[in-house]
Amino acid sequence: MKIIDILRQDKLHLSCELFPPKQGTQLANVDRLVAEIAALRPSYISVTYGASGGTSAHTVDIADMIQNRFGVPALAHLTCASSTREHVASVIGQLKAAGIENILALRGDIPEDLPFPRPDQYRYACELTAQIRASGDFCIGGACYPEGHPEAPDIRTDVEHLRYKLDAGCDFLTTQMFFDNHLYYQFLLRLRGAGIDVPVVPGIMPVTNGKQIKRAMALSGNMLPPKFRAIVEKYSDDPAAMEQAGIAYATEQIVDLAANGVNNIHIYTMNKPRVARRIFENLSELIGK
Numbered sequence: 001m002k003i004i005d006i007l008r009q010d011k012l013h014l015s016c017e018l019f020p021p022k023q024g025t026q027l028a029n030v031d032r033l034v035a036e037i038a039a040l041r042p043s044y045i046s047v048t049y050g051a052s053g054g055t056s057a058h059t060v061d062i063a064d065m066i067q068n069r070f071g072v073p074a075l076a077h078l079t080c081a082s083s084t085r086e087h088v089a090s091v092i093g094q095l096k097a098a099g100i101e102n103i104l105a106l107r108g109d110i111p112e113d114l115p116f117p118r119p120d121q122y123r124y125a126c127e128l129t130a131q132i133r134a135s136g137d138f139c140i141g142g143a144c145y146p147e148g149h150p151e152a153p154d155i156r157t158d159v160e161h162l163r164y165k166l167d168a169g170c171d172f173l174t175t176q177m178f179f180d181n182h183l184y185y186q187f188l189l190r191l192r193g194a195g196i197d198v199p200v201v202p203g204i205m206p207v208t209n210g211k212q213i214k215r216a217m218a219l220s221g222n223m224l225p226p227k228f229r230a231i232v233e234k235y236s237d238d239p240a241a242m243e244q245a246g247i248a249y250a251t252e253q254i255v256d257l258a259a260n261g262v263n264n265i266h267i268y269t270m271n272k273p274r275v276a277r278r279i280f281e282n283l284s285e286l287i288g289k
């Protein structure tokens, strides 16, 4: 099933993200992880490509497993900054052969130790999007950043750049995580004002590791609102308390988004099915309405 058809439905869905294991690790434990997340009946499961320390080598196999063994639509992430055009074409071919219909087209992080872009590489996600569009009948997603991408000079320019992605054939956008829903609402207004009218799926992360999130926020320059900062300050040394507070905070964000008419919310589950399950339980009366 194409994700754009899910996003057009006028009822609340939750989707989940997982990342492949590290290089050299077997896929053996992944089927248990996928089974646990699939049992929650998310609208789709996305699988990252070389992010969060996981290897890109397993992305196609895991997307195949999600969709063809567990019957949940899969969204395979695909990046281009560390690959040649030829390699990218071969991965698109593998996804097509596995019947994967949904790809999240990303640039990825620029490799630190190599010149970029080389002539045999795509420079921006919009170029990759065009390649995927030309390669088959895929539903294509793209990334967007309510607080602006860190390399963009300002948010207005970043939104202008998003337009290239859409012109190249991107069907929907998924946001970077945010901890203040007003950032999402303002961003949505900005996109609509710029004539960008595709669905914008908010990405919500239940934070279960306070130290990790402080580091990530410092690196991205993104904002930790005072209300959430206070939670992290108080509970980051107590993992069980931090997990409970992180789940409660994410639940509250999702309730607010749902009440304001958002149909699909993507949960950055970080390979923690227990956390995903608690969120789904907390929202059991809202899902599908």
Ligand SMILES: Cc1cc2nc3c(=O)[nH]c(=O)nc-3n(C[C@H](O)[C@H](O)[C@H](O)COP(=O)(O)OP(=O)(O)OC[C@H]3O[C@@H](n4cnc5c(N)ncnc54)[C@H](O)[C@@H]3O)c2cc1C
Binding pocket: 047, 048, 049, 050, 051, 077, 078, 079, 104, 105, 106, 107, 108, 109, 110, 123, 124, 125, 126, 142, 143, 144, 145, 149, 150, 151, 152, 157, 158, 161, 162, 164, 165, 174, 175, 176, 177, 203
């Ligand atoms: C939902 C989501 C999922 C992600 N999944 C992964 C993953 O699986 N693996 C992974 O490695 N990383 C992942 N990332 C991180 C992402 O790869 C990085 O944020 C990367 O730095 C930018 O990727 P992009 O696709 O947004 O790039 P682009 O859209 O190419 O944008 C990168 C920068 O270039 C600018 N730009 C874009 N187009 C143009 C143009 N035509 N001319 C001039 N400037 C332009 C933009 O303003 C931006 O500053 C994800 C991010 C998000 C939000």
